Amino acid sequence: MKDHDEETLLAEVAALLDLPEHIGHPLHGALQRLYRQHRDQRQQVERLISISDRYQLLAIEARQVTQQRYERTLRRQRKLSRISDGYQALMRERNQALQQASTHDPLTGLPNRRLVGERLEQLISERRRFTLALLDIDHFKLINDRHGHDIGDRLLVAITQELSATLRHYDLCGRWGGEEFLLLLADTDLDEAQTIVERLRHRLADVTIHDDGQPLSVTVSAGLSQHRRGEPHQHTLKRADEALLKAKRDGRNRSLSATR
Incomplete structure (x- = not known):
């Protein structure tokens, strides 16, 4: 309803x-x-x-x-x-x-000593052969004194770019000091490393930057040492450094291999 x-x-x-x-x-x-x-x-x-x-x-x-x-x-x-x-x-x-x-180095972006050291220890633990090459820019202090540190930094960056473009993809290039670079050439004996470094040294001599229109280029000296099975990498570095010092004493703009 x-x-x-x-x-x-x-x-x-x-x-x-x-x-x-x-x-x-x-x-x-x-x-x-x-x-x-x-x-x-x-x-x-x-x-x-x-x-x-x-x-x-x-x-x-x-x-x-x-x-x-x-x-x-x-x-x-x-x-x-x-x-x-x-x-x-x-x-x-x-x-x-x-x-x-x-x-990594803040200026060049290259691996620094810490990363290079880690890579060296890794190669030793893997029992792989390798050769080290220390490269030093000849008379770099004079460049900084005459042209200023900004020009010196530009030169370091230009050399870094050439190193990165020239080396093999499995090699490692690190900034070891102010004007010093360390090349870690994996699976490479001393003779092959010498050929690589010589070719690289000639290419670096062609690297040119300009300061107020004035071209500026440099040469490099290098010391090489092949790692010996069972030795600490510091010993290999020491022999490469001694070879580099001898190359600089012998007139620079050359590469020498450690004899012992």
Whole structure:
């Protein structure tokens, strides 16, 4: 029954119950109790519906508040995740920069003594043969004194580029001192190394930079030593250094191999 029809029926029953001629009717009392019971039940149902509506409204509001909190929390977590990702990326860059700074020369980008030493120890542990060559730029101090350290740095970078372009991919070139470079020629005996260094020495003599339009080039001296099985790499380096000193004493612009 529709609400409108029910209201109409209840109104008719109420009107009948109020008529004086029906008060003494045998069904009057029963109908009146039934009417009141139905009215009470209807009021209870309406209260329950009202309570249910309020509960549903509160549930909807609570769900909306929860959803809003969840979305705020999600946005905050995403923001923190982006910050964390950025921080981790920054830390990786910092660590890479620190690693680069600890193992490479800042001017030339070549491996420094630490990294070269690690590579030497690795070759020794692998029982591989290798030859070392120490290269020194002739009269480099005069270049710095006459042309300034900026020109000296430019010359070092130009020589580094030529070294990197000329050496084999499995060789290692490191900056050993101010104007001194160390070549680690893996799987190479002394005779082959001598050929490589001589070819490299001639190429380095063709490296030219300009200072106020004036061309500037240099020569290099080199000392070589082949590693002996079982000896520390420091001994190999010492023999290469002694050969380099002899090359410089003999007039520079040459390469000599250690004889002992």
